[in-house]
Amino acid sequence: MDLHWQLLTFIVCLQLLRSAGFILQPEVRKCSYGHIDKLLRIRCYDLDLKEVPQNLKTSVEVLDLSHNRIRRLKTSSFQRYTDIKFLMLYDNMILSVEVGTFESLTSLQEIDLSNNGLTTIPLELFQLPRLRNLYIDSNELTSLNLQALEKPIRAPLEYLNVAGCELQELPDLGILPKLWQLNASMNPLENFRIDSLANMCHLQVIDLTKSQLSQCGCQQVTNHLMMLGASPKFVPVCLEALDNRVCPLPYNRTIHSPTFASCQTTLQFAETRSFWLFGAGCFGGVCFVLLIVIFCVIHCRRKRAQRRKRNAQKRKPFVISPRNAINNRQPEDEPLHCDTARK
Ligand SMILES: *[C@@H]1O[C@H](CO)[C@@H](O)[C@H](O)[C@H]1NC(C)=O
Ligand SMILES: *[C@@H]1O[C@H](CO)[C@@H](O)[C@H](O)[C@H]1NC(C)=O
Numbered sequence: 001m002d003l004h005w006q007l008l009t010f011i012v013c014l015q016l017l018r019s020a021g022f023i024l025q026p027e028v029r030k031c032s033y034g035h036i037d038k039l040l041r042i043r044c045y046d047l048d049l050k051e052v053p054q055n056l057k058t059s060v061e062v063l064d065l066s067h068n069r070i071r072r073l074k075t076s077s078f079q080r081y082t083d084i085k086f087l088m089l090y091d092n093m094i095l096s097v098e099v100g101t102f103e104s105l106t107s108l109q110e111i112d113l114s115n116n117g118l119t120t121i122p123l124e125l126f127q128l129p130r131l132r133n134l135y136i137d138s139n140e141l142t143s144l145n146l147q148a149l150e151k152p153i154r155a156p157l158e159y160l161n162v163a164g165c166e167l168q169e170l171p172d173l174g175i176l177p178k179l180w181q182l183n184a185s186m187n188p189l190e191n192f193r194i195d196s197l198a199n200m201c202h203l204q205v206i207d208l209t210k211s212q213l214s215q216c217g218c219q220q221v222t223n224h225l226m227m228l229g230a231s232p233k234f235v236p237v238c239l240e241a242l243d244n245r246v247c248p249l250p251y252n253r254t255i256h257s258p259t260f261a262s263c264q265t266t267l268q269f270a271e272t273r274s275f276w277l278f279g280a281g282c283f284g285g286v287c288f289v290l291l292i293v294i295f296c297v298i299h300c301r302r303k304r305a306q307r308r309k310r311n312a313q314k315r316k317p318f319v320i321s322p323r324n325a326i327n328n329r330q331p332e333d334e335p336l337h338c339d340t341a342r343k
Contacts, residue, residue, distance in 0.1 A: 029047050030047075031043060031044035031047070031053065031056060033057070036062055039061040039062050039085065039086075040057065040059055040060050040061045040062070041060070041061065041062035041063075041064070042056050042057065042060045042062070042063055042064070043064045044056075044063070044064060044065050044068070045064050045065075045066055045067055045068075045088075046066070046067035046068065047068060048068060048069055049065065049068040049069065049070060050068070050069050050070060050071065051070060051072075051077070052065060052070065052073070052074075052077040052078065054076075054080060056080075056081070058080045058081055058082075058083070059083050060081050060083065060084060061083050061084060061085045061086070061107075062084075062085065062086040063081065063084050063086070063087050063088070064088040065087075065088060065089050065092070066088045066089065066090045066091050066092070066112070067090075067091045067092075068091075068092050069092065069093055070089070070092040070093065070094055071092075071093045071094060071095055071096075072094070072095065072096050072097075072098075073089075073094060073096070073097045073098065073101045074098050074101065075098045075099070075100040075101055077101055078101060078102065078104065078105055079104055081105075082104050082105060082106070082107065083107055084105055084107065084108055085107050085108060085109045085110070085130075086108075086109060086110045086111075087105070087108060087110070087111045087112070088111075088112045089111070089112060089113050089116070090112045090113065090114040090115050090116070090135070091114075091115045091116075092115075092116050093116065093117055094113065094116040094117060094118060095116075095117040095118070095119075097118070097122045099122075099124070100124070101122065101124075102122060102124050102125055102128065103124050105128060106128060106129055106130065107130055108128050108130060108131055109130050109131060109132050109133065110131070110132060110133040110134075110135075111125065111131065111133070111134060111135070112135040113134075113135060113136045113139065114135045114136060114137040114138050114139070114161065115137075115138045115139075116138075116139050117139065117140065118136065118139040118140070118141065119139070119140055119141060119142050119143045119144075120141060120143050120144050120145065121136055121141065121144060121171075123146075123148060123149050125155065126149060126150075126153040126154070126155050126157075126173060127150065127153060127154045127155065128154070128155050129154055129155070129156075130155075130156070131155035131156070131157065132155075132156055132157060132158045132159065132178075133157075133158060133159040133160075134155075134157060134159070134160050134161070135159075135161045136161065136162055136165065137161040137162060137163040137164050137165060137183065138163070138164045138165070139165050140165065140166050141162070141165040141166060141167060141171075142166055144165075144167070144171060146171060146172055146173065149173065149174070151173070151174030151175075152174045152175050152266065153173055153174055153176075156178045157173070157176050157178060157179050158178050158179060158180055158181070159179070159180070159181045160176075160179060160181070160182050160183070161183040162182075162183065162184050162187070163183045163184060163185045163186050163187070163207065164185070164186040164187065165187055166187065166188065167184065167187040167188070167189060168187075168188055168189065168190050168191045169189060169190075169191040169192055169193065169196065170182075170184055170189070170192065170196040170197075172196060172199070173199070174199060175199045175201075175259065175262060175263040175266060176199055176200050176263070177201060177202060177263050177264070177266045177267035177270070178202065178267065179200045179202065179203060180202055180203060180204040180205065181203075181204060181205045181206075182200065182203060182205070182206045182207070183206075183207040184206070184207060184208055184211065185207040185208060185209040185210050185211060185234065186209070186210045186211065187211050188211065188212050189208070189211040189212060189213055189217075190212060192211070192213055192214070192217050194217065194220040194221065194224060194250040194253055194254060195253045195254070195257070195259075197221070197224055197250075197254050198253060198254045198255075198257045198259040198260045198263070199259060199260075199263060200263070201255075201260050201263035201264045201267070202263075202267070203225075203228060203230050204230050204231060205230065205231050205233070205234065206221070206225070206230070206234065206235065207234035208221060208234060208235050208236060209234050209235075209236060211236070213235075213236060215238060215239065215240060215242060215247070216242055216246065216247035218235065218236055218237075218238040219238045219241070219242055219247050220247065220249075220250040221235050222235055222238060223249060223250060223251075224250050224251070224254045224255070227251060227254075227255055228255065
């Protein structure tokens with residue numbers, strides 16, 4: 001009997017402890033909302049997420065999904081969030097991306113996909129009209145195939161990071177008139193060709209450290225960058241100066257090549273076009289304002305005239321003093337209204 005009682009007490013205590021434990025259990029961590037530079041930011045950083053959450057505010061502009069366990073991106077992953085401008089997906093386990101996942105993100109300016117398990121770059125990223133910065137470093141881009149890429153790409157890429165991606169050569173994305181920084185460090189680059197730099201006519205910084213660049217490749221890159229006025233800071237130091245016969249100057253394949261010229265004209269064309277568009281826009285705007293002003297003036301005048309006429313009609317019996325009337329009066333005039341009124 002006593003033992004029975006003790007057992008019962010024990011069980012009750014256990015139950016109590018368990019329910020207390022249940023109460024003390026850490027509450028489920030949620031994404032946090034905030035603002036950065038007036039942009040709506042949602043941080044879902046390090047929450048063990050396995051999928052892109054679908055219950056967030058759809059007007060999110062900065063979405064941080066880094067340090068999670070996302071393995072797959074689906075066509076529906078970002079369909080609700082078309083205002084995203086900055087998307088952080090680094091440090092996940094992304095292995096596959098369905099076609100169409102990023103297609104609706106037409107406001108996207110920057111995406112960070114570094115430290116994932118991608119074996120190729122989703123080609124639709126290169127057609128996003130606002131994408132400026134692409135981080136895809138520390139992936140294994142062993143099946144990167146750019147045959148199907150539509151060139152020139154639409155994305156106005158300014159920064160590209162493909163460091164540590166097992167690349168044998170620089171990816172050929174066609175002309176990249178706005179690209180100013182390329183990070184291709186920690187890649188074997190065994191098939192590097194100096195020609196690939198002809199596509200980047202405004203390159204300022206290129207990181208080729210820890211790549212197995214040949215001595216000639218190294219010398220050619222350095223020569224090219226000097227001609228371009230870009231920084232050779234992150235290019236491995238060439239140990240020996242090679243003879244031009246062994247390692248020809250690269251200019252006819254870079255800055256004097258038709259590719260380089262077309263890269264430059266594209267940007268000039270874009271600039272002139274935007275200048276003209278801007279000019280046309282201004283002109284249109286001014287015309288519109290002028291039209292409104294003219295319309296207003298005419299309309300107001302007419303209104304005022306009408307009002308005056310109406311008022312005059314209304315006021316006639318009262319305003320025209322007999323004296324004015326007499327002053328203006330012609331001998332053969334009809335009798336005055338006030339006279340009439342008085343009658
Ligand atoms: C290039 O990328 C690697 C890896 O992300 C980074 O460690 C390195 O600092 C970058 N280089 C430059 C010049 O930013
Ligand atoms: C560049 O010049 C070298 C000789 O200086 C020549 O052998 C090579 O064919 C030229 N390349 C191109 C693409 O014109």
